[in-house]
Amino acid sequence: MSDEQVEVESASDPLQKRARPGEMAIRGFLFICGAISIAVTVGILWELGKEALLFFQDERVSIADFFSGTVWQPQAEVFGILPLVLGTVLISIIALVVAVPIGLAAAIYLSEYATQRVKSFFKPVLEVLVGIPTVVYGFFALTFMTPLLRSWLGSSTVGFFNVASAGIVVGILIVPLVSSLSEDALSAVPDSLRQAAYGLGASKLEVSLRIVVPAALSGIAAAVVVAMSRAVGETMVVTLASGAAPRNFTLGEDALFGYILNPFEAAQAMTGYIVVTASGDLSYNTIDYNSIFAIGLTLFFMTLGLNSLSRRFVKRFRQAYE
Amino acid sequence: MSLQTTERPTEGLFPGEQEFQSQLRVRRWRAFLFQGFSLLMLTIAVVALATLLYTIINDSFGLTAVVNQQDPEDVLAGLGHDPATMTMADLSYEELVALLETTLSSGVGRRLEREQRFFEDRLVFESDEVWMEICAESDPPPGCTIGPRGSASVLQLVNERVIAPDVIDSYDLVPSLTNPEAFEAEVRQGFEIGRYGDYEFDQVSFEWRAWFNPTFLTSPSNSSPELAGIRTAILGSAWLVLFTVLFAVPVGVGAAIYLVEFAKPSRLNDFIQTNINNLAGVPSIIYGMLGLAVLVRALEPITSGSLFGVGGSDGRTIISAGLTLGLLTLPVVIISSQEALKAVPDSLRHAGLGLGATRWQTVRSQVLPVALPGILTGTILAVARAIGETAPLILVGAAGFITADPTGPFSAFTALPIQIFQWTSLPQEEFRNIAAAASIALLVLLLTLNSFAVILRNRYSRKA
Numbered sequence: 080m081s082d083e084q085v086e087v088e089s090a091s092d093p094l095q096k097r098a099r100p101g102e103m104a105i106r107g108f109l110f111i112c113g114a115i116s117i118a119v120t121v122g123i124l125w126e127l128g129k130e131a132l133l134f135f136q137d138e139r140v141s142i143a144d145f146f147s148g149t150v151w152q153p154q155a156e157v158f159g160i161l162p163l164v165l166g167t168v169l170i171s172i173i174a175l176v177v178a179v180p181i182g183l184a185a186a187i188y189l190s191e192y193a194t195q196r197v198k199s200f201f202k203p204v205l206e207v208l209v210g211i212p213t214v215v216y217g218f219f220a221l222t223f224m225t226p227l228l229r230s231w232l233g234s235s236t237v238g239f240f241n242v243a244s245a246g247i248v249v250g251i252l253i254v255p256l257v258s259s260l261s262e263d264a265l266s267a268v269p270d271s272l273r274q275a276a277y278g279l280g281a282s283k284l285e286v287s288l289r290i291v292v293p294a295a296l297s298g299i300a301a302a303v304v305v306a307m308s309r310a311v312g313e314t315m316v317v318t319l320a321s322g323a324a325p326r327n328f329t330l331g332e333d334a335l336f337g338y339i340l341n342p343f344e345a346a347q348a349m350t351g352y353i354v355v356t357a358s359g360d361l362s363y364n365t366i367d368y369n370s371i372f373a374i375g376l377t378l379f380f381m382t383l384g385l386n387s388l389s390r391r392f393v394k395r396f397r398q399a400y401e
Numbered sequence: 402m403s404l405q406t407t408e409r410p411t412e413g414l415f416p417g418e419q420e421f422q423s424q425l426r427v428r429r430w431r432a433f434l435f436q437g438f439s440l441l442m443l444t445i446a447v448v449a450l451a452t453l454l455y456t457i458i459n460d461s462f463g464l465t466a467v468v469n470q471q472d473p474e475d476v477l478a479g480l481g482h483d484p485a486t487m488t489m490a491d492l493s494y495e496e497l498v499a500l501l502e503t504t505l506s507s508g509v510g511r512r513l514e515r516e517q518r519f520f521e522d523r524l525v526f527e528s529d530e531v532w533m534e535i536c537a538e539s540d541p542p543p544g545c546t547i548g549p550r551g552s553a554s555v556l557q558l559v560n561e562r563v564i565a566p567d568v569i570d571s572y573d574l575v576p577s578l579t580n581p582e583a584f585e586a587e588v589r590q591g592f593e594i595g596r597y598g599d600y601e602f603d604q605v606s607f608e609w610r611a612w613f614n615p616t617f618l619t620s621p622s623n624s625s626p627e628l629a630g631i632r633t634a635i636l637g638s639a640w641l642v643l644f645t646v647l648f649a650v651p652v653g654v655g656a657a658i659y660l661v662e663f664a665k666p667s668r669l670n671d672f673i674q675t676n677i678n679n680l681a682g683v684p685s686i687i688y689g690m691l692g693l694a695v696l697v698r699a700l701e702p703i704t705s706g707s708l709f710g711v712g713g714s715d716g717r718t719i720i721s722a723g724l725t726l727g728l729l730t731l732p733v734v735i736i737s738s739q740e741a742l743k744a745v746p747d748s749l750r751h752a753g754l755g756l757g758a759t760r761w762q763t764v765r766s767q768v769l770p771v772a773l774p775g776i777l778t779g780t781i782l783a784v785a786r787a788i789g790e791t792a793p794l795i796l797v798g799a800a801g802f803i804t805a806d807p808t809g810p811f812s813a814f815t816a817l818p819i820q821i822f823q824w825t826s827l828p829q830e831e832f833r834n835i836a837a838a839a840s841i842a843l844l845v846l847l848l849t850l851n852s853f854a855v856i857l858r859n860r861y862s863r864k865a
Binding site for chain 1: 429431432435436438439441442445446447449452456460652653654655658663664670673676679680684685686689690693694695728732759761786788789790791792795798818821822825826833836837847848851
């Protein structure tokens, strides 16, 4: 009844925009929901920045040494992040060496060759791989991959904790990411390009590798970069399988391939250090507590950089075909 | 132009018939090889998955070498029963309690009795006067109020405390099936080099053991792997999911509605969108650090519950961890809900608006019901991801060794992935076994959730 009255009232001035407090309240609430995401980002930057600043203000730390030092020894108050970065980078590179050929070939097969039936077998497999928690991959690395590598190459060559095992398993973990993103890129290539090539007598291989892949290249590059970012931020496999000792080194003195880049020895990664430090007795306002935030901030900017790079690739790809 | 090209000599530009055929063979061969290669790569992915599952199952079942403090057969014979026809489970309640009475030290017995008494009408370990006294205290132990133990509970106690099996070594499933003798030889060799301490080889019995069993699912954690279970961890994970969902779903769906239905293209809204995409790529461990700094530390009075006069001393509680996972899940929920909302045809919106409904009325009664299955699917997948997250939980202080069930938002907790992590990092072989068994539990849980999401998706995508 009252509704009707309102209708009549407003009908006298039909073009006037009516104030609707309920509508505005809901709208405001929804906006706040959206804005919370900004608060999260600000929170991350603020908290990480604040603690990292405390870390850098400490007299035992200098920023220059932090970013250029090749020894990480918190007990001796030597803080050079490069050994941890080395661990992260080594693992990520091995992961990409595993994941890019598998993921890319899988994507090409699924998008260019596979029949619907073949697809309906392989796609769920990749989806299940995505769904497995990383800690289970860590268990897998430690109980399967490491013993396997040690029995193949000898336990004198391969340490119990080693970079290779962690890298390979992280690689398996990111295969679905590479393959699904690349497949999206491949199937976005217009069919007219394929048909033109077939019309000129090209074989399926030639169409795939010389027409479709180059056409989708920036999309594929985006996939690889996102996968790299994922590998850099991956934590549990790295913590469990690649050891808890940073690979401190001295350039020029230590053998480059025998030690610094050796994939069969332990090297703690950035994420691994954060987890190990946080799972011990961690008291606030100590240099250890602050140091994990400095590393976290570095990690945040590394992944942010990679993700933005990837988005730039995607944008270029979209411009070409949409 | 065209005339000129036709005049160009074609000699040598095209291969002759023979050369053409051989080139064609090479090209076909290459194409075939490449197809084989990419199929091989796909197969590797399948093999990796199969190997992973194989490893977990292989470690969850198998032969064990067990030393019992008391042999069940001796115990039965000691009570005047025939071990050939009876098992421990056939003993009467009184006999089981009597076994405990003769074996346990009075201190342990009193503790057990205070937890839960054995008989309604009489006390076994405690004297009546002391019992009256402790029950009159302001904070009486649970044994004063709850009824007596059941026979299953007492049987379990007898198994743990009287028979007290100690698994000294374990073997994987496949070698246990194919080559059980090798395990015996290995254990014998272990005795020769003194690996098993004070035990003698004669004491060892070889038994099949499923590490993944109903008792494992229902027992609390324990420092010895043969008694440890994951009930505490399962309950912890359930509590975490509750808070994750309570935070991430309303806020996530709200943000998605705002961005899809209300936001006009503006700098601020573009920024929100870019920001959400960025957040989705932030490693989970960073969210853990955010949770540690803000929820655990800065908001400690709230998250520890001390502001409300309940709970413990610090902020490493379920509510902190649940909200951390909520923050982590938020971008995923927003993005998948956005997809679901964008998939709703505009005609529905136009019809609603055309009838004079406001935007919110249109969204509530036209758009949301259509988008709901999609939103639900995305949410379930996001929650499944949150259940498996480990790193952020370690950061917000999932406590090391917890045997008490979580009681509410402000209690300390452990979670399934945390248990797996801790057991995996211990050197003893038997902890690997229970880590594998806990992984089975986690995977079954996640697969159930995922298939639920897939079913939901398939059912509704067919309708659309």
